Amino acid sequence: MTSNTAANVSSTSQNPLTPPEAPIMNVEQPAGASLIGGFLENNPYFQAGFGLMGVGVGLTILRQGVVLGTTALRRRMLVTLEINNKDRAYEWFLGWMANSAASTSRSKPWMRSHQLSVETMIEQRKNGSSSALFKLVAGPGTHWFKYDGAWIQVKRERETRSMQLMSGVPWETVTLTTLSRDRDLFPKLLSEARDLAMRGQEGKLVIHTAWGTEWRPFGLPRRKRPLQSVVLETGISKKIQEDIKSFLQRRQWYADRGIPYRRGYLLHGPPGSGKTSFIQALAGSLSYDICLLNLSERGLTDDKLNHLLSNAPERSFVLIEDVDAAFNKRVQTTEDGYQSSITFSGFLNALDGVASGEERVIFMTTNHVERLDPALIRPGRVDLSALIDDASPVQARTLFAQFYGGSEDISEDEVQRLAKTLEEIVEAERNAGRRVSMAALQGMFIRNSAKDAIAGCHELFVAKRT
Numbered sequence: 001m002t003s004n005t006a007a008n009v010s011s012t013s014q015n016p017l018t019p020p021e022a023p024i025m026n027v028e029q030p031a032g033a034s035l036i037g038g039f040l041e042n043n044p045y046f047q048a049g050f051g052l053m054g055v056g057v058g059l060t061i062l063r064q065g066v067v068l069g070t071t072a073l074r075r076r077m078l079v080t081l082e083i084n085n086k087d088r089a090y091e092w093f094l095g096w097m098a099n100s101a102a103s104t105s106r107s108k109p110w111m112r113s114h115q116l117s118v119e120t121m122i123e124q125r126k127n128g129s130s131s132a133l134f135k136l137v138a139g140p141g142t143h144w145f146k147y148d149g150a151w152i153q154v155k156r157e158r159e160t161r162s163m164q165l166m167s168g169v170p171w172e173t174v175t176l177t178t179l180s181r182d183r184d185l186f187p188k189l190l191s192e193a194r195d196l197a198m199r200g201q202e203g204k205l206v207i208h209t210a211w212g213t214e215w216r217p218f219g220l221p222r223r224k225r226p227l228q229s230v231v232l233e234t235g236i237s238k239k240i241q242e243d244i245k246s247f248l249q250r251r252q253w254y255a256d257r258g259i260p261y262r263r264g265y266l267l268h269g270p271p272g273s274g275k276t277s278f279i280q281a282l283a284g285s286l287s288y289d290i291c292l293l294n295l296s297e298r299g300l301t302d303d304k305l306n307h308l309l310s311n312a313p314e315r316s317f318v319l320i321e322d323v324d325a326a327f328n329k330r331v332q333t334t335e336d337g338y339q340s341s342i343t344f345s346g347f348l349n350a351l352d353g354v355a356s357g358e359e360r361v362i363f364m365t366t367n368h369v370e371r372l373d374p375a376l377i378r379p380g381r382v383d384l385s386a387l388i389d390d391a392s393p394v395q396a397r398t399l400f401a402q403f404y405g406g407s408e409d410i411s412e413d414e415v416q417r418l419a420k421t422l423e424e425i426v427e428a429e430r431n432a433g434r435r436v437s438m439a440a441l442q443g444m445f446i447r448n449s450a451k452d453a454i455a456g457c458h459e460l461f462v463a464k465r466t
């Protein structure tokens with residue numbers, strides 16, 4: 001092969017008529033190769049394959065072009081809004097959609113969907129009973145609805161392979177897509193969704209519970225309890241109210257002095273004396289929410305606790321009930337050998353917190369104040385401590401009068417007379433060294449008419465004594 005090439009080069013240079021030019025490397029194919037070449041050239045299958053390949057490449061390019069074109073067009077003509085379930089707007093939007101779907105009015109935005117999810121909420125009735133309410137919301141998939149004359153596509157997607165680390169809830173996103181020219185509808189729609197959610201909570205108390213490291217509303221917002229309906233020993237309610245109101249007005253004062261803006265309250269006393277009821281009523285009267293924290297909860301660690309306390313929703317009181325129980329070994333160990341994994345020092349650190357600029361109001365309750373470590377109740381962690389005791393004679397009288405007063409079944413004079421009788425009964429009990437719980441009195445009132453309630457109390461206390 002080398003000799004052939006050399007021969008070609010030399011013969012070209014020997015011709016005087018041929019202008020000098022770059023030598024042409026005329027490489028001759030070996031016999032076998034030319035045979036294959038000839039075979040392929042004449043082979044219709046090969047040519048067809050080659051043709052098909054060409055068509056495939058062409059189609060791929062076309063497809064790429066279409067994809068690029070569509071993306072460009074989408075970018076220019078459509079606008080998308082992504083809301084993920086970390087954001088509060090997520091629940092608001094789904095609630096708004098559910099509300100729109102339930103609406104029968106034609107003028108309202110509507111939604112038709114074949115993929116629905118259910119959210120069950122527990123609603124508390126006025127008489128204290130509760131019922132389950134089912135809210136149908138858009139399930140994972142694609143949905144369409146018309147809002148203010150514009151079509152909007154909603155894609156709800158759920159991440160099945162990963163979950164939110166702390167809460168164990170799958171990641172979810174809702175993506176709204178509409179024409180670019182209607183982009184102004186998004187803020188409007190979100191405001192409407194927020195207002196709807198807020199309207200549902202207006203005049204109501206929202207209780208949040210810890211869900212991993214997050215706070216989530218627990219059940220439906222509850223009706224606020226009037227503060228005066230929780231009858232405490234004279235002066236206690238006023239003292240706590242004044243303290244918290246003054247604290248809430250002094251944010252700047254704390255900031256100027258570099259003092260962490262937080263206040264801790266401890267309400268202690270026997271069971272059923274109204275500690276929890278009072279804190280909830282107080283929160284409602286100030287339009288605050290409650291974040292209920294259970295220190296004995298399985299899986300709660302120092303880190304999670306710290307995170308929860310530092311990230312409580314705005315305008316909320318953190319309520320830690322039975323604070324003594326979490327560090328009481330007997331209660332801490334359950335039948336399956338589980339132990340709460342928060343440490344006492346971790347709890348103290350979480351109470352002190354790092355984000356000192358944030359407002360933080362913590363209420364703790366206990367039935368056993370004597371069991372609490374002095375480190376927990378030192379000023380800075382507990383700034384105001386109050387005993388909420390069993391019924392005093394005056395409390396019993398006031399509760400009775402509130403319970404039965406203003407009714408058509410009984411005159412006001414009669415109510416006052418019976419209330420006085422109850423006061424004397426409770427006074428006598430006290431003198432005999434016995435206590436009457438406010439919860440027990442309420443139980444008696446709920447079951448009976450005014451007269452029967454007094455007869456019941458007489459039977460329960462006086463008759464037993466004699």
Ligand SMILES: Nc1ncnc2c1ncn2[C@@H]1O[C@H](COP(=O)(O)OP(=O)(O)OP(=O)(O)O)[C@@H](O)[C@H]1O
Nearest residue numbers: 229230231270271272273274275276277438439442
């Ligand atoms: N001082 C009170 N005034 C009006 N109602 C009261 C009072 N104390 C208790 N009750 C009633 O008794 C029930 C139990 O009260 P609550 O749960 O607030 O007591 P508690 O002191 O927090 O009890 P525990 O220490 O067991 O948690 C509630 O339904 C509440 O309405």
